[in-house]
Amino acid sequence: MPVLTRLxxxxxxxxxxxxxxxxxxxxxxxxxxxASGKLAIAISGGSGVALRAKLEPVLPHADWYAVVDGTxxxxxxxxxxxxxxxxxxxxxxxxxxxIDVAKYAAARVGLPMVAVATNLSHDGICSPVSILDNDxxxxxxxxxxxxxxxxxxxxxxxxxxxFIRAGIGDAISNISAIADWELSHKITGEPVDGLxxxxxxxxxxxxxRHPGGCGDDEFLTVLSEALxxxxxxxxxSGDSRPSSGACHEISHAFDLLHPxxxxxxxxxxxxxxxxxxxxxxxxxxxxxxxxVLRRHGLPVGPEEIGFSVDEFVAAVEYAPQTxxxxxxxxxxxxxSAAEIRDAYADYVKTIRS
Numbered sequence: 001m002p003v004l005t006r007l008x009x010x011x012x013x014x015x016x017x018x019x020x021x022x023x024x025x026x027x028x029x030x031x032x033x034x035a036s037g038k039l040a041i042a043i044s045g046g047s048g049v050a051l052r053a054k055l056e057p058v059l060p061h062a063d064w065y066a067v068v069d070g071t072x073x074x075x076x077x078x079x080x081x082x083x084x085x086x087x088x089x090x091x092x093x094x095x096x097x098x099i100d101v102a103k104y105a106a107a108r109v110g111l112p113m114v115a116v117a118t119n120l121s122h123d124g125i126c127s128p129v130s131i132l133d134n135d136x137x138x139x140x141x142x143x144x145x146x147x148x149x150x151x152x153x154x155x156x157x158x159x160x161x162x163f164i165r166a167g168i169g170d171a172i173s174n175i176s177a178i179a180d181w182e183l184s185h186k187i188t189g190e191p192v193d194g195l196x197x198x199x200x201x202x203x204x205x206x207x208x209r210h211p212g213g214c215g216d217d218e219f220l221t222v223l224s225e226a227l228x229x230x231x232x233x234x235x236x237s238g239d240s241r242p243s244s245g246a247c248h249e250i251s252h253a254f255d256l257l258h259p260x261x262x263x264x265x266x267x268x269x270x271x272x273x274x275x276x277x278x279x280x281x282x283x284x285x286x287x288x289x290x291x292v293l294r295r296h297g298l299p300v301g302p303e304e305i306g307f308s309v310d311e312f313v314a315a316v317e318y319a320p321q322t323x324x325x326x327x328x329x330x331x332x333x334x335x336s337a338a339e340i341r342d343a344y345a346d347y348v349k350t351i352r353s
Contacts, residue, residue, distance in 0.1 A: 008195075009235040011126065014149045016224045018217065021051075021116060021152035025058045033112060033148055034088035037061040040111075041091040042078055042102040047118060048094055051155075055093075062091075070097030072104070072132040072139065079108035087111060089147065095119045095163070096265075100130040103143040112147040119159040120167035120223055122265050123243055125149070126231030137256055145235045151224045153217055162264065164214045164223070165298050169270025171226040172289060173247040174204030174233075176273035179280060180245030180328035188327050193237045200233040200242035208292055245328045246279075247272035252322035253315040254307070263305035270298050271305070275316070278347045279329050290351045300351050313340045 013031050020027075028034040039062040043052055052064055065081060067074050078101055082090065090109075092102025093116045106113035107130075117125045124131060126149050130141045156164065178201045184190040203226035212219030233242040240248075250272035254262045262268065270293050277286035290300045299305050302312035317337050320330050335343065 008232070009128065009145045010232045011145065011149045011228075012147050014126075014228055016149075016151045016153070016221055016228075018153045020150050021055070021155055022058075024055065024116065024150060027150065028089070028114065028148070031148065033114065036088060038086065038088050039063070039091050039114075040065060040078075040082040040085065040087045040089075041093055042067050042098055042105070044094045044098050047159075048098070051093055051118065063087075067094075067098050067101050070100055070131075070133055072134045072141075075101045075104035075130065075132055076108070078102070078105035082111075083109050089114050091116060092146075093118065095159075096122050096124045096131075099125055099146075100132060103146065104130040104132060104141055107143040113144065114148040114150070115146040116150045116152075117224075118152075118155050119163035120151070120156055120220070120227060121163040122167060122170040123227045123230035123234075125151075126228045127240070127243075128231070128235045129240060137259065138252075140240070145231065149228055151228075153220050153224075156220055156224075157215070161214050161297075164220070165296050166264040166266025166270075167223055167227055168207055168214075168296050169266035169268075169273070169293065169298050170243075171207040171223060171230065172204050172292065173245075173266075173269040173273040174200040174226075174230055174243050175208065175285075176247045176276045176289075177241070177243050177245035178204075179282075180276070181241055183280075183329060183332060184327035187332060190327065193242075196233040196237035196242045199229050199236065203227070203229040203233070208288065214296060241326075244323075245326075246276040246319065246330045249319035249322050249326070249328060249330060250275070250316055253319040256322060257315055257318060258307070258311070261306060263299070267299055267305055271300060271302065274300060274351075275344070275347055276329050278350065279333060279335075279343060283350060286347070287350060301348065309341070309344065312344065313337055316340045316344075 089112045090106035091114045092099035185192045247269045251268035274289040
């Protein structure tokens with residue numbers, strides 16, 4: 001009988017370990033990504049300078065490109081700068097903005113992209129999406145999944161701990177996003193990709209249930225794996241559905257309604273996920289989210305990230321407009337501003353009890 005299977009878009013290699021960045025040249029050569037070392041490396045103007053000084057001696061044939069910001073203009077400029085230079089690959093060395101710019105530029109010029117993450121603030125490090133600022137605010141652009149993923153735990157520990165905490169919020173929000181996907185399947189008939197859902201849920205649960213903290217190698221490895229798996233889950237489903245539901249709609253609303261004031265993405269979606277679980281009537285799950293967020297030093301309410309209750313209510317009310325066509329608990333309940341305010345008052349009672 002025929003064997004039915006499917007190809008899963010994923011990195012050729014994932015290296016999550018201490019000192020992983022030190023052997024970057026060897027890893028790329030061993031995996032036949034770049035035997036010559038002819039690479040275009042995108043870095044930030046801040047932390048990227050120190051990393052360049054560390055890596056330049058072992059990557060003598062690489063060219064270095066400073067990326068100013070995470071805009072579509074910067075991504076197009078990088079693509080124009082590297083076009084026609086006969087590189088083996090583009091390397092994004094930095095946080096989410098640098099990696100997103102590098103992913104887009106690599107796609108534009110038809111080169112494979114290597115993601116070398118210096119912090120764990122969100123699951124975009126291995127996703128098939130670049131989130132870039134544009135004239136209309138912020139856009140999502142489809143790109144190929146990175147061909148290689150490198151996370152050096154020593155480097156991760158040097159980043160502000162707030163970035164690690166944000167990654168925790170983004171990882172556990174998968175569980176809320178999957179609940180929204182399953183709700184949509186039940187109400188609207190939207191198909192659920194079981195493999196993508198299983199991968200994203202497992203990633204979220206691994207972080208939610210882990211007893212470790214931000215300074216532990218074991219916990220950082222689990223968090224890194226969870227963020228990578230979330231990205232692969234999105235590649236499998238062909239969109240962000242496995243990792244983005246009401247939690248992300250609320251975060252996008254903050255970004256759009258209050259540009260320049262928003263907190264880190266993972267901080268916002270963590271709050272959104274806990275509140276979305278409360279809206280579903282899942283008091284135990286919402287309470288667990290709040291407990292874990294607090295244990296890791298993450299906010300659980302909008303006041304903790306500089307937003308008033310009125311602003312939170314307005315953001316939740318506006319949230320469905322950020323992703324037209326996506327069905328979540330927010331679209332299902334279709335709450336008025338007064339009903340959202342009442343729901344939030346109930347949520348506050350549970351997190352203070």
